[in-house]
Each structure stands twice: as C-alpha cells, then as structure tokens.
Amino acid sequence: MAGEEDAPSGICLHQDLDPARVQAKLKPLLSRARLIITRKVEWASIMFAYAQESRYIIKDPRTPRRKTVSPVGLIREKSNVILRQLLRTRRPFIAEFTDAKGNEIFTVRRPFRWINSSIYAEVDGKEVGVVHSRWHLWRRNYDLYLGNRQFAVVENPGFWSWSFTLLDEDDNLVAIIDRKIRGVGLELFTGAAQYEVWFGDAGKGTDKGFCLAKDMDNDLRVFLPLDLPERAVALALAVSLDHDCFSRRLGWCSPPVAIELTHVLVSFRVLRLLGA
Known part of the structure; x- marks a missing residue:
C-alpha cells in the first residue's frame, strides 16, 4: 500500500475487544x-446558516507522484437534525x-x-480511548487516554497558534496536528x-529517545511512533479540535460574514466621502 509505514501494535484495554481484530481494522x-483531513464545504450552512452533518x-500526502492522490478514508457525522440547529x-x-469504499474502520462518539x-474512539462499539479537554481562559488543553492510561497531552498556547503538539509523560513529541490555511476566501x-x-516515522532518536526535527523530505522523525489505537484517539482529537476551536455558525446573515460585509460597505462609503 502506497505511503504505508510500520507502526507498533498496542494493547486495547477494553476486555471485550480482540486486539488482533482491532489491529486488522485500524492498520x-x-x-x-501522515494524513490530511479536509472538511467538505457545507453550502446550506454558507447560504442559510443551516447546520449540516460534517463530512x-x-x-x-505521501502517495507516489505517479499516482492520483485519491482519498484513503472518509469521515461522516451522524447527528439529530434538531439538535444540530439548537446546539451547533x-x-x-x-x-x-471509513475507508474509501465506505467500510467502517472505527467511530468516534462526542x-x-x-x-x-x-x-471517545470506539471499535465495534467498544471504547478504545478518549480525549478530554481542560478549561483554560485562552489555552487549548487536552488529555488523551488509551483505556485508563494517559499517553499524551496537548497544551496549545492560545488562539494565535494553530499547531497542536502531542507530548508524552516525558515531554517527548509523539504527534502533531496542524490546522492549515487554505485561502482567505475559503477561510472567511x-x-x-x-x-x-x-504521526512520524521511526528514527534513530537522541539520548532522550526522540528527535524533534523534520528531515529533508519534510517528514517527522520520532523514536517510538504511537501505536494504532493511540493514533485512532489522535484522529478523534482532530475532529474535536474542528468543533471546539475552528467551527462557527455560517450563512450570509451570520455574525462573521455580516461583520465582514459591514466593514466592506463602511470602507467603501468612507472612500467615496474622501474622494468627494
């Protein structure tokens, strides 16, 4: 499989889960x-502020250039239409x-x-791990657990930082989630x-057992990559970040767009008065 790397196999702590089956489903x-997760444009949200199910x-990104970069997976939200409008x-x-063919790999429940x-990250309806946020006035803090064991923490410095680093108990970097800017129009x-x-590739590491720098191919090198169930929890964190930090109510009459349009109209009026 193009772009596939070896990853250590972890032990799921839920007693009803078969570790071999979990590995086979997640691998x-x-x-x-590396994975790139892109949220689809929700046109009903843009035009009418109608909250749709997220896709x-x-x-x-490491698919060989001679091949088309086609999706390797999909994420489909399932939620109540009324609660979506009320609770946002x-x-x-x-x-x-799911994989590209729609076969379920695992689910997250929020x-x-x-x-x-x-x-919560779940396989076959059984909990594998969970991500809990910790309230702070401006920092974005998250604790990641596999079963009852905490394996990573995120302490993002604030609204100006769009990079979320996952650190283990020894403050070693184990993964990074970067929020990418796709363009002013798309963002606005x-x-x-x-x-x-x-998630990184296994590297030689340092005396502390890990290496921070990215190599010439822009790949992250870590001494011990996360195991597959831990990676599932990290992807659950990515979904949670999208809803906690970067989602907003859309629509032409929603506050962000209305403020921007008002700013444009006021600026245009001022320029006309100055030119008069």
Whole structure:
C-alpha cells in the first residue's frame, strides 16, 4: 500500500475487544506516517446558516507522484437534525471513519458538552480511548487516554497558534496536528478546514529517545511512533479540535460574514466621502 509505514501494535484495554481484530481494522488507514483531513464545504450552512452533518475526506500526502492522490478514508457525522440547529458546535454526534469504499474502520462518539468536551474512539462499539479537554481562559488543553492510561497531552498556547503538539509523560513529541490555511476566501466564507496529522516515522532518536526535527523530505522523525489505537484517539482529537476551536455558525446573515460585509460597505462609503 502506497505511503504505508510500520507502526507498533498496542494493547486495547477494553476486555471485550480482540486486539488482533482491532489491529486488522485500524492498520489500512492508521499505519501511515501522515494524513490530511479536509472538511467538505457545507453550502446550506454558507447560504442559510443551516447546520449540516460534517463530512471530511482523508488523504495520504505521501502517495507516489505517479499516482492520483485519491482519498484513503472518509469521515461522516451522524447527528439529530434538531439538535444540530439548537446546539451547533455543542451538539452530540457520532462520526464514522471509513475507508474509501465506505467500510467502517472505527467511530468516534462526542456527547453534548457545555464547557469541557470529551470525545471517545470506539471499535465495534467498544471504547478504545478518549480525549478530554481542560478549561483554560485562552489555552487549548487536552488529555488523551488509551483505556485508563494517559499517553499524551496537548497544551496549545492560545488562539494565535494553530499547531497542536502531542507530548508524552516525558515531554517527548509523539504527534502533531496542524490546522492549515487554505485561502482567505475559503477561510472567511466556507469554514472548510484542513488538518495535517503527523504521526512520524521511526528514527534513530537522541539520548532522550526522540528527535524533534523534520528531515529533508519534510517528514517527522520520532523514536517510538504511537501505536494504532493511540493514533485512532489522535484522529478523534482532530475532529474535536474542528468543533471546539475552528467551527462557527455560517450563512450570509451570520455574525462573521455580516461583520465582514459591514466593514466592506463602511470602507467603501468612507472612500467615496474622501474622494468627494
């Protein structure tokens, strides 16, 4: 499989889960060193502020150039239409991660949140891990668990930073989730976000067992990559970040767009008065 890398196999702590089956289901998607997750444009949200179910496309940027970069996976939200309109980004939902043919790989479940959010990664309906947010006035903090074991933490410095680094208990970098800028028009009017998830390739590391720098091919080198269930939890975090930090109410009459249009009209009026 193009772009596929070896990843260590982890032990799922849920007693009803078969580790071999979990590995077999997760490997086709999560054994890759990098993934790009792109949220599809929601036209009903843009035009009428009608909250639609979120859809994402997953691609592997390391696909050989001679081949077409086609999706390696999809993410489809399932939620109640009324709760979507009332609760917006706080709504409960289930999102299915599937391969390009629509075969389910795993799911994430996000209950209703008021302040702090939680999102659960599940295989065959059994919980594998969970991400909990920790409230802070401006920082974006998350704790990632596999079963009852915390394996990573995210402490993003604030609204100006769109890179989320996952650190283990020894402060070693184990993965990165980058929010990418796709263009002013897309960012302003569509909210079609894109995230690049770096799991890294196994490298020689340093005396501390890990290497920070990216190599000449712009690949992240880590001493010990996350195992497959941990990577599933990291992708659950990417979905949670999209709803917690980067989603907004769209529509031509929604606040962000209305403010921008008002600014343009006022600026135009001022220029006309100055030119008079």
